[in-house]
Amino acid sequence: MASVLTADAPAEIRIFPDADGAARAAAAHIESLIAARTSSGEDFSLALSGGNTPRPLYRRLAADYRDRIPWARVNIFWSDERYVPHDDPRSNYRMARETLLDHVPVSPGHVYPMPTEPANPDEAAWRYERTLRANFSGARSSFDLILLGIGSDGHTASLFPNSPALDETQRCVVVAAAPVEPKVRLTFTLPALNRADTVFFVVTGADKAPALRRIVKDSPDPHLCPAAGVRPPRGTVIWWVDAAAASTL
Ligand code: 6PG
Numbered sequence: 001m002a003s004v005l006t007a008d009a010p011a012e013i014r015i016f017p018d019a020d021g022a023a024r025a026a027a028a029h030i031e032s033l034i035a036a037r038t039s040s041g042e043d044f045s046l047a048l049s050g051g052n053t054p055r056p057l058y059r060r061l062a063a064d065y066r067d068r069i070p071w072a073r074v075n076i077f078w079s080d081e082r083y084v085p086h087d088d089p090r091s092n093y094r095m096a097r098e099t100l101l102d103h104v105p106v107s108p109g110h111v112y113p114m115p116t117e118p119a120n121p122d123e124a125a126w127r128y129e130r131t132l133r134a135n136f137s138g139a140r141s142s143f144d145l146i147l148l149g150i151g152s153d154g155h156t157a158s159l160f161p162n163s164p165a166l167d168e169t170q171r172c173v174v175v176a177a178a179p180v181e182p183k184v185r186l187t188f189t190l191p192a193l194n195r196a197d198t199v200f201f202v203v204t205g206a207d208k209a210p211a212l213r214r215i216v217k218d219s220p221d222p223h224l225c226p227a228a229g230v231r232p233p234r235g236t237v238i239w240w241v242d243a244a245a246a247s248t249l
Pocket of ligand 1: 050051052053054080081092148149150151155156157158
């Protein structure tokens, strides 16, 4: 594992030979974060990312940490969702259930999928906003860990370049448009993403190399590269990447 620190942000990039190596290491670090929080008697708040990249990590957590993580103490959220039924193959909730949640003893009452049944997606966004506000108050106003990926265009969650959602300063959850199907999304806003004690970006594959280099080396405008806007003022960002994604760093 190689490690580089980014030029102007307290972020760390951990590079592994392949996606499985990154998944194994990230899973071990997640277990340690959960142990540290729950050993003090508190629950752990985890926001999952979607897409395909997290699958090896979720499978690794299910295979190696079923009995090593107090899953009943983990409150599970999503940082974005495609506005499709939860049984749709494109659903981030369905992907997380299939690769992780159906295989570990989570507490059903502590799993908070983004709602996608309201006819009006903005009603769903407000409903999830209320869910977050009910779970976070006072001293516990931030997520213990938010998992994220990036697209080759530099998007993260469902915050895409030039999206009006990038200008949201008050709400934690909004409706956003994606340039690819499913085009209607619910997504955390940058204020929500930056209310994290720890953010893990998991990035693998050569197709992500240009975006990763741009984010790490150029500190681009978040309107043009939304992942660059994830800089939690009181949090830590760790990138878990494979050699292919890191090939141009
Ligand atoms: C989604 C994700 C999205 C994802 C990137 C990368 O709903 O698709 O939240 O932000 O992390 O699009 O997707 P892949 O991991 O499939 O490359």
